Amino acid sequence: MTRIDPVDILARLDWTENDDLEFKSARGGLPRSLWETYCAMANTHGGAILLGVEDDGRVSGVDHPEKLKKNFWDTINNRGKVSQNLLCDTDLAEVPHPDGLILAIRVPQATRYQRPVFLGQNPLTGTYRRNFEGDYHCTEQEVGRMLSDRAEQPADSRILEGFTLDDLDRTSLQQYRQRFASHKPTHPWLSEDDVGLLAKLGGWRRDRLSGIEGVTVAGLLMFGRDEAIREAVPQYHVDYREKLSTDPEIRWTDRLTVDGTWPANLFQFYLRVIQRLAQDLKLPFQLDSDLFRRGETIVHEAIREALVNALIHADYQGQGGIVVEKHKDRFEFSNPGTLLVSFDQLMRGNVSECRNKSLQTMFMMIGGAEKAGSGVDKILQGWNSQHWRSPMVREQVQPDRVLWVLPMVSLIPEDSLQRLQTCFGARFGRFSKLEVQALVTADIEGAVDNARMRQISGRHASDVTRILQGLVSKGALQQEGQGRWTRYRLPDSTLPGDLDSVHKDLDSVHKDLDSVHKDLDSVHKDLDSVHKDLDSVHKDLDSVHKVDPLLLKIAEPARRSQRLPPEQMEKLIVEMCRGRWLTRRELAGLLQRNPDSLRARYLTPMVAHGVLQLRYPDKPNRVDQAYSAGSGAD
Numbered sequence: 001m002t003r004i005d006p007v008d009i010l011a012r013l014d015w016t017e018n019d020d021l022e023f024k025s026a027r028g029g030l031p032r033s034l035w036e037t038y039c040a041m042a043n044t045h046g047g048a049i050l051l052g053v054e055d056d057g058r059v060s061g062v063d064h065p066e067k068l069k070k071n072f073w074d075t076i077n078n079r080g081k082v083s084q085n086l087l088c089d090t091d092l093a094e095v096p097h098p099d100g101l102i103l104a105i106r107v108p109q110a111t112r113y114q115r116p117v118f119l120g121q122n123p124l125t126g127t128y129r130r131n132f133e134g135d136y137h138c139t140e141q142e143v144g145r146m147l148s149d150r151a152e153q154p155a156d157s158r159i160l161e162g163f164t165l166d167d168l169d170r171t172s173l174q175q176y177r178q179r180f181a182s183h184k185p186t187h188p189w190l191s192e193d194d195v196g197l198l199a200k201l202g203g204w205r206r207d208r209l210s211g212i213e214g215v216t217v218a219g220l221l222m223f224g225r226d227e228a229i230r231e232a233v234p235q236y237h238v239d240y241r242e243k244l245s246t247d248p249e250i251r252w253t254d255r256l257t258v259d260g261t262w263p264a265n266l267f268q269f270y271l272r273v274i275q276r277l278a279q280d281l282k283l284p285f286q287l288d289s290d291l292f293r294r295g296e297t298i299v300h301e302a303i304r305e306a307l308v309n310a311l312i313h314a315d316y317q318g319q320g321g322i323v324v325e326k327h328k329d330r331f332e333f334s335n336p337g338t339l340l341v342s343f344d345q346l347m348r349g350n351v352s353e354c355r356n357k358s359l360q361t362m363f364m365m366i367g368g369a370e371k372a373g374s375g376v377d378k379i380l381q382g383w384n385s386q387h388w389r390s391p392m393v394r395e396q397v398q399p400d401r402v403l404w405v406l407p408m409v410s411l412i413p414e415d416s417l418q419r420l421q422t423c424f425g426a427r428f429g430r431f432s433k434l435e436v437q438a439l440v441t442a443d444i445e446g447a448v449d450n451a452r453m454r455q456i457s458g459r460h461a462s463d464v465t466r467i468l469q470g471l472v473s474k475g476a477l478q479q480e481g482q483g484r485w486t487r488y489r490l491p492d493s494t495l496p497g498d499l500d501s502v503h504k505d506l507d508s509v510h511k512d513l514d515s516v517h518k519d520l521d522s523v524h525k526d527l528d529s530v531h532k533d534l535d536s537v538h539k540d541l542d543s544v545h546k547v548d549p550l551l552l553k554i555a556e557p558a559r560r561s562q563r564l565p566p567e568q569m570e571k572l573i574v575e576m577c578r579g580r581w582l583t584r585r586e587l588a589g590l591l592q593r594n595p596d597s598l599r600a601r602y603l604t605p606m607v608a609h610g611v612l613q614l615r616y617p618d619k620p621n622r623v624d625q626a627y628s629a630g631s632g633a634d
Contacts, residue, residue, distance in 0.1 A: 009095055020047030020130055025054050026062040030071055035119055038107055040128035040135040042086055042117040046109035052102045061100015083118045086110060112340045116146040131397045132601050133566050145315060156218035156356035159205050160232050163215045167228035169263040176267055179366040202358025218358035222266050237321025238269045241631055244328055266311055273324055277303050302382025306404055308369040310335040312360045319399035325631055331406040332610060338400045346376060387411050390456040394608055398567050403609055416443045434467050446620030447487040447604055480600045487600060490621055551576055555590040573602060574633045581615050581626035603627060
């Protein structure tokens with residue numbers, strides 16, 4: 001049996017490598033795990049299942065394909081076995097292969113109104129989702145949040161029985177009314193009393209059937225007192241972090257969080273944070289009395305939209321709260337919850353799916369948000385106007401979180417171009433503009449994938465796949481992973497840099513590298529041999545780390561089990577990296593994992609989410625790159 005090329009299979013079907021991909025043997029008929037994977041993909045980002053392919057990629061083929069297809073359609077249309085059939089006829093295709101016939105199944109992403117897709121009769125016991133490890137069984141809390149998202153009544157419109165106007169911060173309500181009047185001075189809602197204004201905004205509601213009326217979740221979140229918010233929404237948390245110092249000993253140069261010194265509702269958080277975000281921007285800017293409009297540039301509008309986007313789309317029953325970070329070279333906005341639309345719909349814009357519609361209305365009335373569906377457009381336009389790298393959006397599962405990163409870095413920085421020109425020499429000039437963008441992204445961000453290139457270029461997924469695969473065939477990129485987890489990195493042999501400084505850093509980290517440095521001339525002549533020597537040095541990390549038995553103790557669960565839950569593995573990595581710098585190979589040795597797999601599956605995503613930080617962020621591919629616990633690890 002020969003191994004298949006997943007990209008080739010998907011290309012023949014005109015599907016893209018952005019699809020999550022799963023191989024399944026079909027010996028003896030449809031595997032039972034097929035249906036778990038179908039549900040998991042539907043509840044996450046969709047994907048593709050290849051029947052007749054072993055786990056290692058070898059083609060075993062399917063027998064009696066017509067019978068298999070009939071069984072498939074019979075089962076997926078049986079509501080007693082699968083809750084919903086999301087497929088059409090073209091989503092099941094035959095792919096001929098010399099070693100046997102492959103049946104390919106494309107699973108679309110379910111909409112918010114279709115989730116959860118589940119097995120059997122009970123969504124609480126039959127719902128699955130996908131993560132880096134594959135399918136996993138959802139908790140009742142995860143299922144509950146899916147059911148909440150599909151409800152026609154927005155999450156923030158729920159009446160909070162027992163809560164009254166006394167649970168609101170009247171100063172916040174008064175300040176809001178003033179800003180509303182400044183932004184829309186003739187608006188008829190301004191003539192209402194406090195209850196009337198709240199009712200118009202969605203902060204107060206009366207249920208026609210039961211007659212119950214009172215403050216809503218939106219009203220309390222926007223204007224509430226600290227203790228009242230915590231009582232009604234225990235998971236509520238807001239956190240602004242500012243790190244503008246290059247001194248590693250200074251963790252934050254400014255921080256605003258729930259500490260009892262200010263009314264930590266969403267309105268007050270917004271007022272305080274928007275001013276901090278706008279400070280020190282090297283762009284023409286002047287705040288007016290209403291803090292929003294006059295003298296604003298499109299960049300300031302984009303920052304405001306990103307902040308409000310996190311506040312109105314958050315799942316306030318989720319974990320982690322709202323986290324906003326300001327760095328010297330980027331802004332980060334993170335909120336609990338999942339995207340309510342697909343990634344492609346999000347980037348195309350003009351799609352209005354908001355988890356908290358009353359909060360959205362409240363911010364719109366004071367100029368804090370544009371009309372429904374235009375927020376992402378504003379963010380992208382603001383960043384494009386400065387020729388900065390395109391904003392990046394990522395989703396995390398377990399717990400569910402959405403992260404927006406707005407980098408204030410040139411689309412094609414001069415220093416990156418110089419590094420790549422040094423690496424590739426004369427052939428760099430023969431790369432197309434899109435190829436150069438891909439290489440620059442891999443250089444700056446450590447890796448590039450299909451989704452990121454679509455964010456940057458706006459090109460179709462299949463076009464991006466051809467570009468990335470072309471760079472692989474030219475030896476300019478190395479491919480890692482498959483399907484939706486496919487990432488591309490610059491080959492180690494192309495990495496530029498001052499070898500003397502690299503070896504000095506390595507000496508300080510590893511005490512046993514004398515043999516590698518005996519002949520520096522030969523190192524410069526044959527970098528590959530250096531990498532081999534380094535690998536051999538790192539094979540026995542136990543001896544290196546005997547001076548710090550704490551690391552071995554932390555890593556012990558991973559050393560005992562090769563099938564550790566991903567969330568536990570992430571916790572171990574964070575704990576090991578807290579207060580110290582560790583390289584990929586050091587971590588791999590301590591955890592007894594493959595270094596490349598550890599980087600692709602854990603380290604790179606954890607850096608993207610701010611859980612880890614790079615020691616050399618301007619050179620993510622340095623051979624001695626090290627990791628430490630980041631701001632998102634709190």
